[in-house]
Amino acid sequence: MGILKAGIVGCGGIAYQKHLPALSLLKDEVEMVYFCDIIEERAVKASKEFGIPKAKASTDYRELLKDGNIDVVYVLTPNVSHSAITCDALEAGKHVMCEKPMAASYADAKKMLDTAKKTGKKLTVGYQNRFRRDSRALFAQSRSGELGEIYFAKAHAVRRKMVPTWGVFPDKSKQGGGPLIDIGTHALDLTLWFMNNYEPYSVLGQSFQKLKDYPEGNVFGPWDPAKFETEDSAFGLIKMKNGATIFLEAAWAINMINTKEAQVTLCGTKAGAEMFGAAYRNEGYTVINKIENGIMVETRPSEGGGIFGFSGAGSGQPQDLEARQWIDAIKNNTDPLVRPEEALVVTRILEGIYESAAKNEAVYF
Numbered sequence: 001m002g003i004l005k006a007g008i009v010g011c012g013g014i015a016y017q018k019h020l021p022a023l024s025l026l027k028d029e030v031e032m033v034y035f036c037d038i039i040e041e042r043a044v045k046a047s048k049e050f051g052i053p054k055a056k057a058s059t060d061y062r063e064l065l066k067d068g069n070i071d072v073v074y075v076l077t078p079n080v081s082h083s084a085i086t087c088d089a090l091e092a093g094k095h096v097m098c099e100k101p102m103a104a105s106y107a108d109a110k111k112m113l114d115t116a117k118k119t120g121k122k123l124t125v126g127y128q129n130r131f132r133r134d135s136r137a138l139f140a141q142s143r144s145g146e147l148g149e150i151y152f153a154k155a156h157a158v159r160r161k162m163v164p165t166w167g168v169f170p171d172k173s174k175q176g177g178g179p180l181i182d183i184g185t186h187a188l189d190l191t192l193w194f195m196n197n198y199e200p201y202s203v204l205g206q207s208f209q210k211l212k213d214y215p216e217g218n219v220f221g222p223w224d225p226a227k228f229e230t231e232d233s234a235f236g237l238i239k240m241k242n243g244a245t246i247f248l249e250a251a252w253a254i255n256m257i258n259t260k261e262a263q264v265t266l267c268g269t270k271a272g273a274e275m276f277g278a279a280y281r282n283e284g285y286t287v288i289n290k291i292e293n294g295i296m297v298e299t300r301p302s303e304g305g306g307i308f309g310f311s312g313a314g315s316g317q318p319q320d321l322e323a324r325q326w327i328d329a330i331k332n333n334t335d336p337l338v339r340p341e342e343a344l345v346v347t348r349i350l351e352g353i354y355e356s357a358a359k360n361e362a363v364y365f
């Protein structure tokens with residue numbers, strides 16, 4: 001397989017923050033040939049900045065899908081549109097990298113998985129937090145059995161006052177929800193991946209819309225209360241079929257000091273693990289706690305970074321590793337690190353938490 005041809009659908013924030021620069025580093029492997037955005041200037045601008053000299057631009061993704069040269073499509077649009085664009089792209093014979101969350105509903109996400117299976121095309125979801133240095137290390141530790149049986153975990157996705165005010169984030173009709181579906185999805189994905197447990201039994205959820213009329217002090221600038229339609233925080237108690245339990249906390253705004261995002265606490269029979277630090281800047285680290293020689297000890301990586309065995313500086317940012325692993329999976333016909341079956345379970349649980357909160361009762365899967 002020669003140089004892959006990529007089509008980009010959605011040329012907004014995540015395209016510029018993650019995929020366009022990451023793909024630019026892989027010029028020998030993949031070239032960006034077609035750009036689509038419902039706002040024409042955005043598609044044209046991205047095609048000029050990141051495309052091959054003859055790159056095309058369109059406002060209709062169906063035009064892009066007609067291009068028989070395109071091997072892989074990047075779906076970087078608001079959540080509610082993920083499923084239709086992804087399914088159409090798969091049906092058109094393209095592999096698909098879809099941004100997180102997989103979809104706004106379980107039914108939509110299931111359609112995506114079914115279509116990928118039917119067409120034999122590959123599908124992955126943009127959970128780049130799995131590619132962080134601390135995440136890869138904790139994955140290795142939890143899968144090696146160092147923590148023993150992981151029977152309780154906390155999935156943290158809590159911002160004190162960081163409501164995203166650009167794009168369509170607090171618009172329920174476009175995103176399907178607020179912080180739970182937006183950032184809770186990353187924390188839950190990491191947790192299930194570390195625990196290697198994709199069999200939920202029940203959830204009990206609650207969501208709040210308590211701070212919408214208090215926009216002052218927001219890190220991204222004050223929001224418009226009239227447009228803040230989603231929850232501002234949500235919580236879920238998730239029981240898995242084997243009894244393991246996860247507490248998920250998600251907030252864009254909450255009066256809480258100890259905030260953590262895309263981080264996990266794992267409690268195992270042999271040891272515990274808790275993530276700290278600026279994970280979003282790839283500067284997170286994990287503290288392992290256990291009993292050694294009869295006393296309680298905590299171990300954490302040194303500033304130099306080496307104790308987990310990763311190469312440290314120069315080893316690449318999570319988004320670069322994500323892009324490389326996905327392109328390699330297509331070229332070598334192997335699985336992407338983030339498999340759609342796993343992302344589907346994340347979507348299912350998040351939907352269960354919203355449903356439980358709305359019905360005021362537990363939801364059983």
Ligand SMILES: NC(=O)c1ccc[n+]([C@@H]2O[C@H](COP(=O)([O-])OP(=O)(O)OC[C@H]3O[C@@H](n4cnc5c(N)ncnc54)[C@H](O)[C@@H]3O)[C@@H](O)[C@H]2O)c1
Nearest residue numbers: 010011012013014037038039076077078079099100126167
């Ligand atoms: N992986 C991450 O950590 C991460 C971070 C931010 C956003 N995201 C995800 O990326 C997606 C997009 O978020 P964003 O921050 O880039 O939003 P954004 O609003 O900045 O960009 C979305 C772009 O898609 C375009 N668009 C909307 N509908 C379209 C359609 N039908 N066809 C073509 N273009 C269309 C919009 O005009 C806009 O330019 C969301 O699903 C979000 O959850 C992921």
